[in-house]
Amino acid sequence: xxxxHQWPATLVQPVGSPLSLECTVEGxxxxxxxxxxxxxxxxxxxxxxxxxxxxxxxxxxxxLSASRPQDRQFILSSKxxxxxxxxxxxxxxxxxxxxxxxxxxxxxxxxx
Amino acid sequence: KxxxxxxxxxxxxxxxxxxxxxxxxxxxxxxxxxxxxxxxxKGLTSLxxxxxxxxxxxxxxxNASLDKSSGRSTLYIAASQPGDSATxxxxxxxxxxxxxxxxxxxxxxVNP
Numbered sequence: 001x002x003x004x005h006q007w008p009a010t011l012v013q014p015v016g017s018p019l020s021l022e023c024t025v026e027g028x029x030x031x032x033x034x035x036x037x038x039x040x041x042x043x044x045x046x047x048x049x050x051x052x053x054x055x056x057x058x059x060x061x062x063x064l065s066a067s068r069p070q071d072r073q074f075i076l077s078s079k080x081x082x083x084x085x086x087x088x089x090x091x092x093x094x095x096x097x098x099x100x101x102x103x104x105x106x107x108x109x110x111x112x
Numbered sequence: 113k114x115x116x117x118x119x120x121x122x123x124x125x126x127x128x129x130x131x132x133x134x135x136x137x138x139x140x141x142x143x144x145x146x147x148x149x150x151x152x153x154k155g156l157t158s159l160x161x162x163x164x165x166x167x168x169x170x171x172x173x174x175n176a177s178l179d180k181s182s183g184r185s186t187l188y189i190a191a192s193q194p195g196d197s198a199t200x201x202x203x204x205x206x207x208x209x210x211x212x213x214x215x216x217x218x219x220x221x222v223n224p
């Protein structure tokens with residue numbers, strides 16, 4: 001069966017520090033991968049998505065970047081965090097456009 | 113640009129009521145529509161997936177319908193229970209790009 005792992009669950013980082021959030025999927029190949037951010041009281045904002053290795057689409061100009069070093073690994077990064085980067089970050093995957101999407105348990109990031 | 117809307121943003125009902133949650137989207141060129149549930153501080157749990165060629169899907173007390181031409185979906189919850197209290201989100205997979213675009217969700221409270 002397929003599973004998605006996202007870590008860490010919580011993170012407190014100072015302004016200006018780097019960030020690396022990792023998401024991996026098991027039990028499938030060539031998944032679509034997504035990163036979302038959910039700010040308090042707001043909806044899910046799509047940050048990046050990838051339909052294959054080397055293919056990453058950015059949705060919102062911002063302080064973040066994403067990489068897909070392996071087929072089932074999706075990494076969200078920042079060189080210097082801002083206070084506005086605080087939020088709940090969610091990773092998701094699907095087998096393709098006609099299939100269900102499944103989410104990880106999220107990372108609560110607080111930038112102080 | 114695809115926009116997904118869920119109205120109202122919150123709903124509070126007594127236990128036992130039958131509920132209808134609404135979702136609308138602006139671009140009918142979608143692969144599918146999916147309903148999710150999110151408990152506080154948690155990731156999203158998939159409830160139902162409706163392919164663009166389908167009209168309806170059922171799972172237990174949940175029934176979701178899709179009218180692609182009018183850009184609408186409804187999630188019907190029969191005989192609501194306090195355990196149904198959560199935020200319900202709908203999302204569409206955008207045709208062509210495979211982006212998964214979310215509404216802002218509806219917070220449901222079922223009172224015992």
